[in-house]
Amino acid sequence: MNISFSPPFIDQNVIDEVVDTLESRWITSGPKVKALEAEMMELTGSKASVCVNSWTSGAIMMLKWFGIKAGDEVIIPAYSYCATALCVLHCGAKPVMVDISDDLTIDPAEIRKAINHQTKAIITVDIAGLPCDYQAINTLLKQPEIQEQFIPASEKQRALGRILLLADAAHSIGARYGGKSAALASDITIYSFHAVKNITTAEGGCICLNLPEQFNHEAEYGFLKVFALNGQNKDAYAKSRGANWKYDILYQGLKINMPDICAAIGLAQIRQYKDLLLPSRKHIALKYCHHFNAYSWFTAPxxxxxxxxxxxxxxxxxxxGISEEQRDQIIDQLVGLGIVVNVHFIPMPMLSYFKETGYRMEDYPNSYKQYACEISLPIYPQLSIEEVDYIIESVISTVQLHLGISPLKTTA
Structure with a gap:
């Protein structure tokens, strides 16, 4: 077999939606983006949503919106993709990395240790799609001794009156927390629509706002849409509607708007998400667990x-009980069997740029421990029953063989 790791879900609905966009002759930001934003509000329960061209640019914009600048600190997990740190660096601030819990999400106890007078925000990361411990984190942020350390330096910081909680939900669209959408557990949640994500727009992202009542979400949405278009007060779609060519530049904005041609892909997918795409993923995950649970070498996610x-x-x-080197050998063997797998993630302190700027992997022992033994298996709706069975059989036989155990013998 030849099994890809994470191909995009492209069915006839997606093709039809994209063709409809092409035939409309309007391919940049317009009605499809608006429709996707509305669908995201419906899916997440958020008070406002803004589609952008990537998770990274959306995070940069929201940190700038909050007034993050040089001298500020933003707490992030060491176990994440580099964008979680780079968005902070692009604002001139310092990413303060902390270790993770065994479930791969940021450790609230480590967050507590890292907070000081320079801390302006926390970026949590819902690794693999699992929401972080938002109850513990929100409780921490409301503690008087933590709030007393917060020194506001911008209008938005004064309005919020505490450290901002921003969720990196690149993996977790549709995740639930406390019986509700996980997006409601933080101030700002940012999703990724990259090609490998549960819902894709090829490249793209979406900012979902769930700010306290002192914020006017309609006004914030209007500001962010302008800021995401170079600070220009009229987008191309508005300018195209008759004699409407005059515009103004209101802010030193960014150019990060999502085009309709991309939104069309996500629009067709999100309409199938609750009933088809998400249940398909869940079914495969549960099947993996059902079979692997028979083996003592398996740590269930x-x-x-x-x-x-x-x-x-x-x-x-x-x-x-395996080393990083052994993990890599197992990966090579699985790839040799026609199964493309991945690793999520190489902890940032192991990457050259972050090592050169002073981060040390030994300061994050659990991040390394989890990374060294992790292999990300294919999980997507297009996988056939035969392909899933083949992945399960191949993983079991390869790991058993590598560990020197009979392929037919469980050790549970």
Whole structure:
């Protein structure tokens, strides 16, 4: 077999929606983007949503919106993709990395240790689609001794009156927390629509706002739409409607708007998400767990507990008692069997740029421990029953063989 890791879901509905955009002769930001933003509000329960051209640019914009600048600190997990740190650096601030819990999400106890007078925001990361421990984090941010350390330096910071909680939900669209959309557990949630995500627009992202009542979400939406278009007060669609060519530049904005041709892909997918795409992922994840649970070398991922349910974006297979080198050998063997797998993620302190700027992997022992034994297996709706069975059989036989155990013998 030849099994890809994470191909985009492209069915006739997607093709039809894209063709409709092409035939409309309007391909940049316009009605399709508006429709996708409305669908995102419906899916997440958010008070406002703004589509942009990537998670990264959306995060940069929201940190700038909050007034993050040089001298400020933003707490992030060491176990994440580089964009979680780069968006902070692009604002001139310092990413303060902390370690993770065994479920791969940021450790609230480590957040507590890292907070000081320079801390302006926390970026949590819903790794593999599992929401972080938002109850513990929100409780922490409301503690008087934590709020007393917060020194506001911008209009938005004074309005919020505390450290901003921004969720990196690149993996977790459709995840649940406390019986509700996980997007409601933080001030700002930013999703990725990159090609490998549960919902894709080829490249893209969406900012969802759930700010306290002192914020006017309609006004914030209007500001962000202008800021995302170079600070220009009329987009191309508005300018095209008759004699409407005059515009003004109101802010030193960014150019990060999403075009309709991209939104069309996501629009067709999101309409099938609850009933088809997400249940398909869940079914595969549960089937993996059902079979792997028979083996003592398997560490089951946290998919659902009393307060959280994953979006099943990634299936992080973790194998007990192996080294990073052994993990890499198992990956090579699986690829040789025609199964493309991945690793999520290489902790940022292991990457050259971050090593050169002073981050040390030994300061984040659990991040390294989890990384060294993790293999991300294919999990997407297009996988056939035969392909899933082949992946399961191949993983079991390869790991058993590598560990020197009979392929037919369980060790549970």
């Amino acid at each position: 946290a998919l659902k507990d009393n307060s959280r349910e994953s979006s099943y974006h990634i299936f992080p297979l973790r194998i007990k």
